[in-house]
Amino acid sequence: MHFTANNPMIIAQVRDFVMSERKSCVSDREWQHRLKGYGYDLRKTAAGTVLTTLPHGRDVCTLAI
Template identity: 55%
Template sequence: MEAVMPETTDLTAVCRFVLAERARCLSEREWKHRLAGYGYGIRDAREGRVLTSLARGRDLCPLEA
């Protein structure tokens, strides 16, 4: 079953979607590629991973480990 990106600005729902996508992917590379298709990226920071918006070029929220 294919995941559907939530049509919301609720960052909690977006983060849940991103982590669910990670569970479906076989590798980090596949995960990042799929997220880019939705307009998102992952940035590694000192405090952990951060979800970013590729369109706006800004951080959205930290991701759980």
């Protein structure tokens, strides 16, 4: 599943997918590694953790972790 638009429905689906992957992982490091396999990365900001696309680094959404 790859991010393709700023459609709120797609963003919600991507967020649900990413958070379900988190439940399958034993650590944040494993989670980030798995997300990279799907073309995503995590970036820590003052606003929280932001999900971005790889390799371009486009922000997808902020995650409540």
